[in-house]
Structures are given as structure tokens and as C-alpha cells.
Amino acid sequence: MLARAGHRVTVLEGQGTVGGGCRSAELTLPGFVHDTCSTVHSLALGSPLLSRLPLAEHGFEPVHPGAPLAHPLDDGTAVMLERSVPATAAGLGPDEDAYRRLFEPLVRDAEPLLRQLLAPLRPPRHPLLLGRFGLNAIRSADGFARSRFEGERARALLAGCCAHSLLSLRAPVSAAFGIVLVLGAHAVGWPVARGGSQRLAEALAAHLRSLGGAVETGRMVSSLDELGAAAPILLDVTPRQLIGLAGDRLPQRYERALARYRYGPGVFKLDWALDGPIPWTAPEAARAGTVHLGGTLAEIAAGEQAVTDGDHPERPFVLLVQPSLFDPTRAPAGKHTAWAYCHVPNGSTRDMTAAIEAQVERFAPGFRDLIAARSAMDSAEVERRNPNYVGGDINGGLQSLRQLFTRPVARAVPYSTPLAGVYLCSSSTPPGGGVHGMCGYWAARAALRASRRSGPAPGARSERP
Numbered sequence: 148m149l150a151r152a153g154h155r156v157t158v159l160e161g162q163g164t165v166g167g168g169c170r171s172a173e174l175t176l177p178g179f180v181h182d183t184c185s186t187v188h189s190l191a192l193g194s195p196l197l198s199r200l201p202l203a204e205h206g207f208e209p210v211h212p213g214a215p216l217a218h219p220l221d222d223g224t225a226v227m228l229e230r231s232v233p234a235t236a237a238g239l240g241p242d243e244d245a246y247r248r249l250f251e252p253l254v255r256d257a258e259p260l261l262r263q264l265l266a267p268l269r270p271p272r273h274p275l276l277l278g279r280f281g282l283n284a285i286r287s288a289d290g291f292a293r294s295r296f297e298g299e300r301a302r303a304l305l306a307g308c309c310a311h312s313l314l315s316l317r318a319p320v321s322a323a324f325g326i327v328l329v330l331g332a333h334a335v336g337w338p339v340a341r342g343g344s345q346r347l348a349e350a351l352a353a354h355l356r357s358l359g360g361a362v363e364t365g366r367m368v369s370s371l372d373e374l375g376a377a378a379p380i381l382l383d384v385t386p387r388q389l390i391g392l393a394g395d396r397l398p399q400r401y402e403r404a405l406a407r408y409r410y411g412p413g414v415f416k417l418d419w420a421l422d423g424p425i426p427w428t429a430p431e432a433a434r435a436g437t438v439h440l441g442g443t444l445a446e447i448a449a450g451e452q453a454v455t456d457g458d459h460p461e462r463p464f465v466l467l468v469q470p471s472l473f474d475p476t477r478a479p480a481g482k483h484t485a486w487a488y489c490h491v492p493n494g495s496t497r498d499m500t501a502a503i504e505a506q507v508e509r510f511a512p513g514f515r516d517l518i519a520a521r522s523a524m525d526s527a528e529v530e531r532r533n534p535n536y537v538g539g540d541i542n543g544g545l546q547s548l549r550q551l552f553t554r555p556v557a558r559a560v561p562y563s564t565p566l567a568g569v570y571l572c573s574s575s576t577p578p579g580g581g582v583h584g585m586c587g588y589w590a591a592r593a594a595l596r597a598s599r600r601s602g603p604a605p606g607a608r609s610e611r612p
């Protein structure tokens with residue numbers, strides 16, 4: 148955004164490779180490509196910004212699995228979230244009509260809805276549409292799923308998607324995440340990046356270079372003083388890091404507000420090199436890129452509540468991705484990769500390997516025998532690899548009702564800080580976590596607006612996604 152508007156842009160990245168939560172590495176054995184963080188790029192495809200950048204020209208190719216999601220149950224079947232609403236609804240028994248009534252109108256208007264949701268709080272351009280979404284989204288996932296659906300299959304499907312929020316499923320607004328994820332599955336799909344998520348980050352870096360920008364890796368910045376007179380400065384960090392970077396420059400009131408910012412639960416993640424595909428009891432689960440393991444709404448809600456209360460559930464809700472089934476470039480011929488994580492209390496160092504693998508084994512007996520190698524990261528290790536994941540929180544802070552739009556603090560322009568020319572552009576700003584680029588987009592717009600007020604950069608032009 149800044150480079151397109153005529154600014155000279157340099158990205159300083161602390162790690163050896165660009166990408167942050169969008170990187171890949173050989174975490175287990177040679178020839179096995181693992182995404183260290185994100186794999187499923189529905190938000191990138193649905194993003195009003197990323198969907199319009201020429202990323203394909205720079206090597207980003209989304210690969211769509213046969214179905215976005217499978218949710219196996221103990222009866223040996225799997226609830227399938229398909230690309231089509233009617234095909235999904237057909238698998239939901241008594242809730243077929245209710246599912247169609249809920250999602251068909253939202254999917255019809257997916258583009259304007261996503262445009263409104265992937266943005267800071269602003270007057271709605273489509274109030275009726277937003278109202279239809281908001282009445283359900285503001286609710287707790289538990290209350291929403293129980294009131295809209297009567298069967299276990301639809302309730303379980305929604306519960307698994309809502310659990311991505313990292314909130315208790317009894318918390319207000321936890322329904323929103325599930326509804327947006329399901330909407331994304333129907334509207335744009337849940338693809339993976341051929342060759343690994345690193346390709347998406349590299350495509351963005353290549354696009355920046357094509358606009359004259361530069362990227363310097365291995366440049367961990369520890370103080371704003373290191374940045375000299377550069378302006379504007381956009382910081383892809385969370386509030387805690389901003390306090391450290393700014394030293395004593397921040398006004399006390401703003402610093403105190405940043406210090407009150409709340410981080411959410413962390414994740415414990417496993418990456419596996421596998422000798423074969425996961426042997427799901429429900430064979431249809433092999434058509435899905437993502438698999439949710441946690442059984443019923445009641446079980447998932449209890450597990451997520453335990454995490455919110457600071458405990459480690461015995462049977463955690465597990466999110467699993469099996470990308471090599473659809474992208475064979477990620478593993479040697481006949482071999483596979485998969486990852487899974489569960490939520491844990493922030494900063495937890497408890498080893499959840501056995502609990503996660505027991506959940507996979509429950510729905511895919513024989514899975515453990517296929518493990519050729521594994522890499523494990525507790526939430527402290529997740530933060531060590533990326534300082535933005537404070538205590539293992541992958542969303543840059545709790546996405547509660549209070550912090551959804553007023554992240555990191557309540558300000559007319561949440562991206563701005565009291566320091567002239569210094570902006571926040573991480574997932575600690577609206578619209579929050581996920582690989583959609585929209586925090587950066589809105590931060591850049593705020594910076595461009597301010598710099599236009601004080602005189603435009605050479606060659607500057609107006610930018611809209």
C-alpha cells in the first residue's frame with residue numbers, strides 16, 4: 148500500500164525468513180515441508196486486499212481440497228462442510244432447512260459482508276445485511292448452535308468452527324468466528340498454498356520488490372531509536388512489544404491502556420511426517436483439508452471452557468490439517484505431512500502430545516503407527532519462534548467482545564499511536580488474527596491519510612483495495 152502510493156518502503160524482519168505466521172520449514176525430516184503456523188488461506192482469498200494483488204504472478208497458487216472441512220463423530224461418520232451450501236445441509240439431517248436458511252443469504256452477499264467485517268468499526272454500508280449477520284454473531288457459540296439447530300451434527304460442525312475464536316463457547320461473540328469461517332468455506336473455499344504457506348509470504352515480498360520496496364531479514368528491532376528518521380513507521384507487533392520498543396516515549400495513559408490489553412489462550416502444536424495418509428474411520432474425512440477432532444458440541448464446549456479457566460483438558464478440541472493429500476509437493480512420494488494443535492492456557496509448557504494423538508487415534512485407529520517423525524511446540528516455543536505470539540496466543544490478543552474492534556485500545560483510529568508517524572499494523576488491531584493483510588491495509592491507509600495532510604510523497608496516488 149505504501150510502496151504503491153510512492154513511498155520508499157523497507158521491511159525489517161527479525162527472523163531469517165519473511166512471513167511470520169505464514170512460513171514453512173523442514174521441521175521433521177528432509178523433503179517434508181511443514182507450515183510452522185497458518186496453512187488454510189480462506190481469509191487470504193476472501194481478503195479485499197490480498198485477493199486483488201498479483202500474487203499468482205509471484206508464485207502463490209491456492210490448492211482446494213475436495214472439501215474444506217470434516218468433523219468426525221464417534222458413530223464412525225463425519226459431518227462434511229462442503230463448498231456448496233445445499234450439499235453441506237444435506238448431511239445435517241433435521242437441520243438441513245435451518246442451515247440453508249441461515250447461510251444461503253449470507254453467502255449470496257459474502258463479498259460486501261467480508262468487506263465490512265475485515266475492517267475497523269465504521270458505519271455499515273449494508274445495514275440490513277450486517278444486521279442479519281450481527282444478530283447471530285453477537286451470541287455465544289453454544290447459545291447460537293443450540294437455538295438454531297436441533298441435531299448433533301450441525302451443532303458439532305458449528306462448535307468446531309467457533310472454537311477457532313480461542314474464546315469460551317459460552318462467551319458473547321464466539322459465534323461470529325464460526326459463522327465467518329463457514330461463510331468463507333462456501334464463498335471462497337479453504338485452500339492451502341502449493342509448496343507451503345511460505346510461498347504466499349514470498350509472493351508478497353516479491354510484489355513489494357517489484358514496486359521498488361526492500362526486505363531485510365535477520366533485523367530484530369529492539370528500540371524505535373534504531374529506525375532513525377524513517378516515517379511513517381508501521382509496527383507489526385503486539386502492545387507488549389510496543390511498550391518495549393517505545394521505551395519512555397509513550398504517554399503514561401496510553402501505555403497503561405496497552406498494559407491492560409489481554410492476551411488469549413495459547414496453542415500446543417504438533418507437526419508430523421507420516422508414512423501414509425491418516426486412516427480415518429470415516430473415509431470421507433480424507434476429502435477434507437481440515438479436520439476438527441472433538442466430537443459433540445458439549446465435549447468441545449467443555450474442553451474450551453477448561454482452557455479459559457486455566458486448565459488442560461484431558462480430551463482437548465484438536466484442529467488438524469492434512470495438506471499433502473492435495474499438494475503432493477510437501478512430502479516425498481507416498482509420504483504425508485499433517486499438523487494439529489489444541490488450545491492451552493496462555494504460556495503453558497505442558498506437553499499435550501499424548502492428548503492430541505489420542506484424539507486423532509480415536510477417529511483414525513492405526514494413526515500412531517504411521518508417524519515417522521514429529522516436531523512439538525508448546526506455547527512458550529511458539530512465542531520463542533515469533534514474539535507476536537505472546538504466551539502462544541496466535542491471534543495477537545483475546546478477540547473478546549471488548550477487544551474485537553477496540554484493539555489494542557479504544558481510539559478513533561486504532562492503528563495510530565500517540566507517537567507522530569508511528570502506527571500498529573499487527574493482528575492486535577482490527578480485524579484481528581488470520582492471514583488477510585487487512586490490519587496492514589487499514590494501518591497503511593491511516594498513515595497515508597496523515598502524510599497527505601502534511602504533504603504527499605512523490606508520485607502518491609489514491610489507493611483502494
Ligand SMILES: Cc1cc2nc3c(=O)[nH]c(=O)nc-3n(C[C@H](O)[C@H](O)[C@H](O)COP(=O)(O)OP(=O)(O)OC[C@H]3O[C@@H](n4cnc5c(N)ncnc54)[C@H](O)[C@@H]3O)c2cc1C
Pocket residue numbers: 159160161162165166167168169183184185186187188189190191366367368369383384388414416488529533534535536541542543572573574575579580581582583
Ligand atoms: C499454529 C498456527 C496456525 C495458524 N493457522 C492459521 C490458518 O490456517 N489460517 C489463518 O488465516 N491464520 C492462521 N494462523 C494465524 C495467523 O498466522 C496469524 O493470525 C497472523 O499471522 C498474524 O499476523 P501478524 O501480522 O499480526 O503477525 P505475524 O504474522 O506473526 O508477523 C509478525 C512478524 O513481525 C516480526 N517481528 C516481530 N517483532 C519484531 C521486531 N521487534 N523486529 C523485527 N521483526 C519483528 C516477526 O518475526 C514476524 O515475522 C495460525 C497461527 C499459528 C501460530
